[in-house]
Amino acid sequence: MRQDWFATLKESALTAAVAAALMLPLIGLYTSTKAGGLAIGTRWTELAIGVVLIFLGRFALLRIQNGDRLIPLIGGAIVMIVGFLLPLPNGLLTVCCIAGGAIVFLRCCLAWVTGNLGLEAEKQPIAARTQAFLKKYGLWLGLAVLVFAIIFPWLPFVDRRFIDLATLVLIYVMLGWGLNIVVGLAGLLDLGYVAFYAIGAYSFALLSSNYDMSFWACLPVAAMLAAFLGILLGFPVLRLRGDYLAIVTLGFGEMIRIILINWVDFTKGPDGISGIPKPTFFGLSFSRRPPEDTESFHQFFDLQYASVDRIIFLFYVVLGLALLTNAFILRIRKLPIGRAWEALREDEIACRSLGLNPTNIKLSAFALGAMFGGLAGAVFAARQSFISPESFTFIESAIILAIVVLGGMGSQVGVAIAAVLLIGLPEWFRELQEYRMLAFGALMVAIMVWRPRGLLSFREPTLRLHDDDSGLSR
Amino acid sequence: MEYFLQQLINGVTLGAIYGLIAIGYTMVYGIIGMINFAHGEIFMIGAFVALISFLILGVTGGIPIPLVLLIVLLIGMCLTAVYGWALERVAYRPLRGSPRLAALISAIGMSIVLQNYVQLSQGARVKTLQPVIEGGFKIMQSGNFTVVLSYMQIIIVIVTVSLMAAFWTIIAKTALGRAQRACEQDRTMASLLGIDVDKTISITFILGASLAAVAGMMVTLYYGVIDFYVGFLAGIKAFTAAVLGGIGSIPGAMLGGLLIGLIEAFWSGYFSIEYKDVAAFSILVLVLVFRPSGLLGRPEVEKV
Amino acid sequence: MTPSLLTVEHLSMRFGGLTAVDDLSFDAGDKQITAIIGPNGAGKTTVFNCLTGFYPPTVGRLLVTIDSEKFQLERMEGFRIAREARVARTFQNIRLFPQMSVLENLVVAQHNPLMKASLFSVAGLLGLPVYKTAEASAVEKARNWLDRIGLTSRADWDAGNLPYGDQRRLEIARAMCTDPVLLCLDEPAAGLNPRESAELNNLLLSIRDDDGIGVLLIEHDMSVVMGISDKIIVLDYGRKIADGNPETVRNDPTVIRAYLGDEETPVDSAYD
Structure with missing residues (x-):
């Protein structure tokens, strides 16, 4: 377990180092137009916050992978709140803070839900289930969407x-x-x-x-x-x-x-x-x-x-x-x-x-x-x-x-x-x-x-010999 | 005649820069069989890193210019290489073995991200750098038209040629080059034979990015004007050059770059500057119609 | 005398300096199974590729005669050879449409008649009965072939998910759905187990006898070749070194030498 923590920390530090190298020239430094041409300015605070955020994010994601839920969940929530409350020097940082925290938070929740229901979020069953669902209710769903589209302009909030x-x-x-x-x-x-x-x-x-x-x-x-x-x-x-x-x-x-x-x-x-x-x-x-x-x-x-x-x-x-x-x-x-x-x-x-x-x-x-x-x-x-x-x-x-x-x-x-x-x-x-x-x-x-194959990637044959699914193999 | 000579000089300089970027495309294509759509953006980042390094060194002052050039070159290559590495790690590695289009889309996404990242962090305004190296040789004069070969153009051509030679040696002679060629032919077999495929691909991206960084620095020095959008057009031109020369072939990329540079220079010199890109693309279409795998590309054998 | 279904005269194919096929002449008859055999690299697949329009031959004449109408294959584009001269083929490394269903594979093969029936999609788009009947009969034909190759129950599978042997048979059925007069099979028994090989023999015999068309076969599996061929042509280094019925070829000393050097082993066990 201790080994585990050490490896995670090391990996996160590495990521943070790479991020620092990436951000140093373009976020840490900036050019501004002055009277005699371009001048250079620095934004070390932004750089530091960015690197810390990346360190934390990577660390949290690695912890989630290792089966840890609680610490990243709390961490994500804290970062999100900090993003909301603390006046950071740059709008982008605020956005990153909130979004990053939210992603970690949601990822934890997802892991919690799927993990505790015994459904390790495998992608294949989800795809198959979506397919079965669409096959069964596709027509109704299509009709519902159509009706929604038709009455859409008259809805009160529109x-x-x-x-x-x-x-x-x-x-x-x-x-x-x-x-x-x-x-x-x-x-x-x-x-x-x-x-x-x-x-x-x-x-x-x-x-x-x-x-x-x-x-x-x-x-x-x-x-x-x-x-x-x-x-x-x-x-x-x-x-x-x-x-x-x-x-x-x-x-x-x-x-x-x-x-x-x-x-x-x-x-x-x-x-x-x-x-x-x-x-x-x-x-x-x-x-x-x-x-x-x-x-x-x-x-x-x-x-x-x-x-x-x-x-x-x-x-x-x-x-x-x-x-x-x-x-x-x-x-x-x-x-x-x-x-x-x-x-x-x-x-x-x-x-x-x-x-x-x-x-x-x-x-x-x-x-x-x-x-x-x-x-x-x-x-x-x-x-x-x-x-x-x-x-x-x-x-x-x-x-x-x-x-x-x-x-x-x-x-x-x-x-x-x-x-x-x-x-x-x-x-x-x-x-x-x-x-x-x-x-x-x-x-x-x-x-x-x-999802490298796209959101809905299954293909329905254009012709069928058998009506039921018995002949389908996936 | 004088005018022709001047356009030739300009065309070769431009071609050298395109060639440098094109090598990055062609190497990545060779090894993973995919267009690295974000390569133009890597070039743009190289240009910005060079610009910023110049400004810092300029502020310090007192360093002789050749040394400044060398330092900027090294800094630019290193920092941009990190971008190349990170790009592969984030947008390509997770998609290895996925449909090719998925990787293409993720690369286009990455290119949008990088463009907007630079726009946000450095501002959307055009950046102008005071000329660092001025002057040149007056080669020929007739009436009031002088053919000038500027020092900058000489530097660009010399740096390009020596880098390409170095590259050529790496690919042809070293173990790394052999590993790259092995991965090109058959990735599974290469990994079975003990080649670290991930590492080889990473190195390919790093090499391509550092060449793009050199090109970025050259453009910053030569034109003195850059903005966050320069990567797009330069990237497309360089990719056109790589395809024209036969994608996957490094000499092809150099030749293609040179050709595109010359076409552009002569077209804008003799016809119209507005339609120079149309000319470049039309020549590409013409070449591909008659030689579907480019000028120096190995023709794809239809195996049945 | 009626001309043979397929007449190949002085066919040569050179790739750069390499002569893959050298002055080859042979005929293949209607309602006959003609096998082309020879060691690896003898130029068998190249002959097929010339026949089906993938390479234009360097020299030579390839003539298909259907009811005294003549088609010169060397002057036709590949898809016209399949459409007009009605020569269909399969491939050494199977080329199905892997992400389409088994049934769709067979219906795509009937593209040209269906396209005509759909009045180039107009009738189809309007859902006219003309097209509907045409489609139903195309499905019926496909179903008939599925019954013959025993794949009816898997009609809605993706073709790419079929086991290897089924894919081979499906590819033959797909070629047959184009209504060919000559079916060219490139190593149909490769990778099949003995039982599947025997089934293949029966399928090919039934194609010859029931459908009454000519079959041209490249094969290494001698149990298939010797068992069903009416005529065998032996190639070595692009040249024809022997032809005749299985018995003659089996005992031809040149053939034995080409396969085995000068060793004294019979042809049957040379390539299993």
Whole structure:
């Protein structure tokens, strides 16, 4: 036992030493702009607190691994309280203090619960149980979520900002489902998906501002243009595999963005396009005072004007499109083309030997994936009313890919959950604006380390010979 | 002609820097078969460490410049190497044997974390360093255009070439290099034969990170301007260079880096500076269409 | 005289300086099992890879004749060979779709007819009866094959979770689901125990007799080769050194020498 403590202490000290080396140049020291150039400043207190925190955290986690519950539990609670009460010199430290303490605290509680119930938290049974549960109640659960989504804007605690956020989450759900065709089903790693999103958004923005086309007329055009671009991109990269494909698609995404920035005559460059119209309800707009000779929604239905109507309507539009996307993908997955995508992911050589044409299969995956990206882009432009190349950076592609992989590749529900987690949660903690991206990145790493196969990673066969589970082996 | 020569000099300098970063990508790819997406961020951290070390030494004053350079180089390499090691330990090791995409996502997550960490700790503003080494040789003059080969450019090329030579020796001649190549071929077999795979992979990350640190220091000195975002574009360019040269091949990374540097320099010199990245990516696509495994990469044999 | 199902004329394949197959000519008949044997590295798999379009041959003509319609395989892309010339194959190291179910593996093999029936997904998306009947008959065909290879009860397993012997048989069934006229099997008995080997013999005989197609077989297991082949072709260093029925080949002195040097052991026990 004494040996044990000593080893733990040594390990924690080592970790703390590494952390000190890591933090010394960038946290211990900082540069600030002064009159004659840059000056250097020091933050030794911050450094010291950071190193101590890391020491404590590592120590606590190691103790938990060794079966100790009580000491880390109390320690975590104390650190958390200290974080709340003590005015630390830096906001980030406060956040780290509270979050670190909370993590240790919760980890202890978890260990306590699972340990005492005799369920050593093995991952396999949990996955199997989730699967069984979803199989049994999946339909009801889906219906419940659907009903919730439909009544969502009318719930008492839901305000304007919340609906707007839900719309954004739904856009990312669509993007995730679209990319899922390419990455999850066909197994083609695409790091430039944002290109199609951008094409969709810009098609709508440009068509509406130059030719006065309405949202509903632009929607299919945007989808078609994006799909066409998907095929265009698909051709040169058909022979490439894995990471070569990844870098070329990444380059393609960047190229589109650079063109959007520099082709000022056409795209208005970095300034972006503003004044993009909102979708109309069968030609009825949602403005308070519609232009001459037209009626607006509230006038037609003889309602009180409410500016939130427009946002609610957009939410329903996106919800409808997302449901359509979902139905389409669920259906096509069970068609020959869907199975061919998956077969291609599993083994391209075997596919060729069975007479499947890999070119067509890959291009169809690219085209359909791109199409949904384009749809989502058009909706995004309508939500924002303003778009600029800044919205279509590589990080967007990374986020969409993260949604797909975190959700569990190929799983529609998983993608939706991951979108809520990655887009909804960080937006919700807007108070922590500065630390949002930091937390976002950390969350990506943490989920992957915790569940490398994604949140919901099981696959239901598209066809079954037997109805019951007797034939299933896991 | 003079203009051409100047662009050539600039291109080679830029290419040397890309090459240094590209080696890190290619080595990691060779040994674990994965894109180390956070490598660009490691380069950025190297640049910041170099900047801060320069400022400290500058405040102290009185130390001759070559010594300052050497000290900064060593500090930068050591501290950045710790980042490389920690990156592998946190984001890659737990995911060994998991689907490749999982590691890719965790690397992208790490890259976001590092970028924001530096932004938060050092501020989002662009940092400008007073030039440490100024002047150069005037090689050629015609009219009012002078071709200049600056001392800084000479230093960059010399340091790069000697480091690459050192590297080449490590990979080709030492036991470590053999262990690395063994792990590349078959990790399980290597560990059965008594090679410490974890250690070998860690060392690979450390070596890659220290080269990136050198590149970071060079960029800090050469351009004198850095911010927390420099890692992204440099990383993508260097990765493009590694793929162009054939990923997994160290001479390929050097060649690819040089090519990307030259393409950029000439494109911005003769055509338009805005589209230089488009040019680099287009050439990459063209090369890959005709040689799917890059210029010097071993073609992947389809085993059936 | 009707031409053979498959005619190979002067096939050569060189990789750089290495000649893997050297001026090989042979035919394989309809409703016949033709075996290609030879020591390791004799170029057997290379012949298969040329036949199924994975390598374009350096020289030579590969002709498949179906009802007097001729297909020149050396000029066709791999997937067209499977689709139009109807040559199906299996692989030395099994290539199933491991994360798809057994049934799905068999249905993917019927991709082309199903794709047509779904009117390139339009009918399928709309759920038209045309597609539904086509899908039902595809499942029926798959079920029929599952019965023949004894895997009906495991139809919903992931193919990757099947035991080795079952995977081998599934791969053959999958190839058969493409409706081939010529089935090329690359070492189907490798890694099978004697009982499984015997089952494989019966399966191959039934494919020849009941389905009435040609089978081309690479195999080291002489109990399989000698037991079921109608014709044997022996390769050594890429050249054909003998062909004929099992009896002739078994006693051919060149064959014995190629396998064993000049030792006096019969061929049967050379490669078990």
